[in-house]
Amino acid sequence: xxxxxxxxxxxxxxxxxxxxxxxxxxxxxxxxxxxxxxxxxxxxxxxxxxxxxxxxxxxxxxxxxxxxxxxxxxxxxxxxxxxxxxxxxxxxxxxxxxxxxxxxxxxxxxxxxxxxxxxxxxxxxxxxxxxxxxxxxxxxxxxxxxxxxxxxxxxxxxxxxxxxxxxxxxxxxxxxxxxxxxxxxxxxxxxxxxxxxxxxxxxxxxxxxxxxxxxxxxxxxxxxxxxxxxxxxxxxxxxxxxxxxxxxx
Amino acid sequence: xxxxxxxxxxxxxxxxxxxxxxxxxxxxxxxxxxxxxxxxxxxxxxxxxxxxxxxxxxxxxxxxxxxxxxxxxxxxxxxxxxxxxxxxxxxxxxxxxxxxxxxxxxxxxxxxxxxxxxxxxxxxxxxxxxxxxxxxxxxxxxxxxxxxxxxxxxxxxxxxxxxxxxxxxxxxxxxxxxxxxxxxxxxxxxxxxxxxxxxxxxxxxxxxxxxxxxxxxxxxxxxxxxxxxxxxxxxxxxxxxxxxxxxxxxxxxxxxxxx
Ligand SMILES: Nc1ncnc2c1ncn2[C@@H]1O[C@H](COP(=O)(O)OP(=O)(O)O)[C@@H](O)[C@H]1O
Ligand SMILES: [Mg+2]
Numbered sequence: 001x002x003x004x005x006x007x008x009x010x011x012x013x014x015x016x017x018x019x020x021x022x023x024x025x026x027x028x029x030x031x032x033x034x035x036x037x038x039x040x041x042x043x044x045x046x047x048x049x050x051x052x053x054x055x056x057x058x059x060x061x062x063x064x065x066x067x068x069x070x071x072x073x074x075x076x077x078x079x080x081x082x083x084x085x086x087x088x089x090x091x092x093x094x095x096x097x098x099x100x101x102x103x104x105x106x107x108x109x110x111x112x113x114x115x116x117x118x119x120x121x122x123x124x125x126x127x128x129x130x131x132x133x134x135x136x137x138x139x140x141x142x143x144x145x146x147x148x149x150x151x152x153x154x155x156x157x158x159x160x161x162x163x164x165x166x167x168x169x170x171x172x173x174x175x176x177x178x179x180x181x182x183x184x185x186x187x188x189x190x191x192x193x194x195x196x197x198x199x200x201x202x203x204x205x206x207x208x209x210x211x212x213x214x215x216x217x218x219x220x221x222x223x224x225x226x227x228x229x230x231x232x233x234x235x236x237x238x239x240x241x242x243x244x245x246x247x248x249x
Numbered sequence: 250x251x252x253x254x255x256x257x258x259x260x261x262x263x264x265x266x267x268x269x270x271x272x273x274x275x276x277x278x279x280x281x282x283x284x285x286x287x288x289x290x291x292x293x294x295x296x297x298x299x300x301x302x303x304x305x306x307x308x309x310x311x312x313x314x315x316x317x318x319x320x321x322x323x324x325x326x327x328x329x330x331x332x333x334x335x336x337x338x339x340x341x342x343x344x345x346x347x348x349x350x351x352x353x354x355x356x357x358x359x360x361x362x363x364x365x366x367x368x369x370x371x372x373x374x375x376x377x378x379x380x381x382x383x384x385x386x387x388x389x390x391x392x393x394x395x396x397x398x399x400x401x402x403x404x405x406x407x408x409x410x411x412x413x414x415x416x417x418x419x420x421x422x423x424x425x426x427x428x429x430x431x432x433x434x435x436x437x438x439x440x441x442x443x444x445x446x447x448x449x450x451x452x453x454x455x456x457x458x459x460x461x462x463x464x465x466x467x468x469x470x471x472x473x474x475x476x477x478x479x480x481x482x483x484x485x486x487x488x489x490x491x492x493x494x495x496x497x498x499x500x501x502x503x504x505x506x507x508x
Contacts, residue, residue: 050378050379070383071383073378074381075381077378077380077381080379081379084375084376085372086371086372088372088373089373090376091371091373101382102381102382105380105382154380
């Protein structure tokens, strides 16, 4: 369904992705792990054609994105829903308008249907009745949840989550985890979840990709990753800093 | 990053190329996509609201000072009552559109760049694209159309108030004969002068919106990027207006007054 073929991407002299390849089948739920700055967000943006690789290609449903114009990409992106790291809500629009944005642009549903869907989505993310608030009135966690509601409102086939639980309190993070699990199982969507929250990873990651130095360091089922004896992986999943890297030794 | 390589010659041509591509995309979007009229009207309201006052003030004071200075010179050769006709021709064909353009560039162009630039650095533009919406359709086209419509209106306003203020100074302060002033003004001012001013205003409106949106969509990272882009947008739009004005005068002159 989604395939990355040796993607290479640098910004100026800084190499971010140095040959990333994987295949994600429809309906799979994959967690991408990696330290901050390892290029997880950059990778996600390549999968929807928001960024172009320096070399290599991304295929969605067998179609290479590289050769498409922006307008062709827009059609492909209808299949996707994306939650951005900073939520990226449109701050000139109300919460309701944000969530209904894609549906309103598509013009397939009536205004009543869209409003009902917006209310339903807000219900789902535990924020009922805030349709008329502006994003600037919301806390960081609430923005994330509205961003999630916006990402799933038009019923996409593929959902990309960029650090969905970062910055949430533990209970809020757990409710997002549950929500993602439900969405994944009930709507049969393909989910790609970028996170460094191990709880999310344990819960949702049937398969885990670990990004390190611009490459896929590890691509395994979750059980293997959490039992791994490899020192880097072990330290990563248990949140242990290497004393040498910290500079204590 | 995109759009930061300015100042060098290759930077200039690259920028010009990208502006042309954006312009082509705007035209294509207007021709093929459904237009959100409510967005255009909102932008029109926003532009009028923001620039009305400055355009009226600059228009009136420019008309006044031009009239006074012309009178001081013409008085020496006993042509007092022709002063106002100089004001009206100059305002209609040159100063009206240029002044309105510079003011709108400062007020509206800058606001466009700051808004779109902030949307870019907070990933709202990316979010728009993932929601299957082309930024040109949703953000640029309404701003472009609104500016192109608003500029001639503001220009006519600047011309009218400039002439009125000039007349007031000539007759009220400098003691020129009111009836002869009007008679000479009407004699020397042609419809073509107004037409030239309005056509220029349309072009300037296009320049302001194009540069404002381009700088915003391609701005650098962070608050600093937005600040620099906004600054660039105003300067480039103003320079663009002043340079284009000369060529437009020569071109429109040959079109409106064929030999
Ligand atoms: N648009 C950009 N321009 C320049 N550098 C970028 C850009 N986007 C990301 N980077 C750089 O790429 C690296 C990876 O970023 P990112 O993917 O956001 O990391 P993370 O894994 O924390 O999401 C960072 O060092 C960042 O500075
Ligand atoms: Mg990130």
